[in-house]
Amino acid sequence: MSRVWNFSAGPAALPEAVLQRAQAEMLDWNGSGASVMELSHRGKRFVELAADAERRLRGLLAVPAGYKVLFLQGGATQHFAQIPMNLAPEGGSADYIVTGHWSEKAVREASPYIDARVAASSASANFLDLPPRDTWILNPDAAYVHYTSNETIQGVEFHDIPDVGRVPLVADMSSNILSGPLDVSRFGLIYAGAQKNIGPSGLVVMIVRDELLARPGRPMAKIFRYAEHAANDSMLNTPNTWGWYLAGLTFEWLEQQGGLAAMGERNARKAKTLYDAIDGSGGFYSSPVAVHARSRMNVPFTLHDASLDAAFLAESEAEGLLALKGHKAVGGMRASLYNAVPQAAVDALVQFMRDFATRHG
C-alpha cells in the first residue's frame, strides 16, 4: 500500500527522506561497495560517519563545551539502572520527580542500587498534571535530580526546565528530545532512546557533563561505565552502527528543516491543531490532561462514548491513519506527533475526527 500517516508512540515515524536515502545506499554506502551495516565500526569510513553524526547533534542542540555525547545501547530502561550505578556511590541517594509510567519505572530500576527518593509525584492527580514545583522536597545532598521531560503514555510534558539548584539535573528526554530548542547547560545528563525523535530502536543518545563522568560510582564491569564509553568515543564495544547511521541522517534532515527553532514552531502548530480539534469537538473528544501540562509529542484523548473506540480505530486505519490506539494503561486514543510526523498528517487526522464525529454524533 502507499505510505500511511504514522502516529505510533515508538518505534515511530522516520522522515521519509531519511528512509529513501537509506534505501538508495543499502547495498553501496558512500562508495564503499558495501552496506554501512557491513563495515567495521573501527574503519576510517564509519569513524568519520560517527564523528559527523555527533558534530551535527552538537550543532543542533548547541551543546556547550564540557559535555560528552555518547551513542549507547540498552534503551532508556537500561540506563534507569546504569545512571545510578555511575553517578551515585554505594549507599547513595538521588531525587526522582515522578510524573507517570516512565518516571515510576526509572525509580524501580534505580532502587536496587541507590535510595531512589520520590521528591515529588503527581500520582494523586493520576499523572494527568505535573507536581507543582513548590511541592517538591529536594535533598540538597542528592547525587542528582531525575525527571522525565515528557511522559509518552500519560501525555504530560514539562514546558520549562525545572530549577533544582546546584544538584545536577538528569533528564530522560526519550520522547521529546530535538522537538525544539534546549538549553543543555542546565543539565548534568540528558539521555534518550532513539526510537521516537532520533532513529530506529536499539540506540540511546546521552549528553553528559564531564564532571559527572569523573564520579567513581560503584565497582562494576567496564562495559557499564560511561567514562569508559566516553574515553573510547562510544566504541568500547561494537555500537549499533545502523542506528548511528540513521541518527546521523536524521540530524542532517533536521538541519535541512531549519534546525530546532523551526521544529519547535512546527511541533507547536501540530499540537495546537489537534488539541483545538479535541477541545472544539463539543465534548465528542476530550483530553484528560491539565492544559498547561499537555504534551506536544503524545496526545492522549478519549471519545465521549468508549463503545465507539473500536469503530474509530478500524475506520482511521482504513483511511491510512496508523497506530492511534491508546496505551493499555490509560485506554482511549493517542496520537504521537514526533518530528517526522508532518502537519499534513495532523490535518488528515483532524479531518477524520470531524467526519467520524459527524457520522457517529
Added chain:
Amino acid sequence: MSRVWNFSAGPAALPEAVLQRAQAEMLDWNGSGASVMELSHRGKRFVELAADAERRLRGLLAVPAGYKVLFLQGGATQHFAQIPMNLAPEGGSADYIVTGHWSEKAVREASPYIDARVAASSASANFLDLPPRDTWILNPDAAYVHYTSNETIQGVEFHDIPDVGRVPLVADMSSNILSGPLDVSRFGLIYAGAQKNIGPSGLVVMIVRDELLARPGRPMAKIFRYAEHAANDSMLNTPNTWGWYLAGLTFEWLEQQGGLAAMGERNARKAKTLYDAIDGSGGFYSSPVAVHARSRMNVPFTLHDASLDAAFLAESEAEGLLALKGHKAVGGMRASLYNAVPQAAVDALVQFMRDFATRHG
C-alpha cells in the same frame, strides 16, 4: 562502485539477497505502509515477525524443548558481565577457558561480580593453540564453565564441544554460531553478538536452558535479569527491531541455502581453499595457528616479509577485496569467512594472493 568481496571481522558481510529484500521493503514493509523500523514492537505485525524469526532459528539449530531464545542488546561484552550476574550468586565462582582476546575480556568483565577462575589457558602458547583438555582444572562446584567457541582475533576455534561434566557449559559463539550444525543440548547457555553470522550490530541472540533462568543470581535491576526478558518474549523494553527483522531474513536465507549442514560443508570448503593457498605458498604466506585449532571463520596469516604488508593491503583493496588487515593485537592479515562470504570471494582472494606472490616473490 560495485559490491566488493568483504572479509571484515565484524560488522561483516550480510547476504546480498537479504540486503536487497531490506532495500525493497524499506518504505513499506509487509503491506503496512511503513518501514519495519517505524512500527511498534507490540503491534501484531511486528510480534508475528519476531515469533517467525525465533521459529526459524529454533528450526535451524534444532533447539530442544526446555530452552528459551532471547533477542537482547548490549553486544557480547555486556553479557560477559550480565551472565555472572544472572547465573552465579554473590560470592560465587565460575570457570573460564581462556583462549584469546575475547575469553580474556569475558574474565575481566565477570570479575567485579564473581570469582572468575581461569581453569585453563593457552596464554603460554601465545593463544595460537587451544589448551589441551587434560590440562583443564575444573571446579565441580563452579556455577558454569565459560568458553569462546571461536576467537575472532587469534583465529583459533573449538571443532568439538568440550566435555565439562555436569556443570552447565556457557559459550560465546559470536563469531561461529550458525556456521554448521550444533548440538544445543550440550549447552546451558549460548550467546552471540549478531554482527558476524546473524545480522547487523546492536543485537545479541541468546539460547538458554530454563533451569538456568530459575537461578536467583544477585539483586539487580529487572532490565538485567534474563528471566524477565524471557517472561516478556524479549520485549521487556523496546528491542532492536531492525536487527531482529534482518536476523529473521538471514535465518530464512540460511534455510534456502540448505540449512546448517550445507553451510558447514561450504564453510569447510572455503576455509580449506584459503589454508591450502597459505600452506602451498612455499612460505610466502603462513598461518601462525596450530593446524588442529585453525578457525574456519577467521583466518589470520602473515607475509614472509612484513614490509610487503602495505602493498598487499593497497593492491587487494584496489581489486575489490575489503578489510584484510589483521587486528592490531596480532598484525599481518586476516580474512573472515562468515556465512555471507561466498566461495567466489575466497577464490578471488586466493587468486590475488598467488598473483601478488608472483609479482613480489
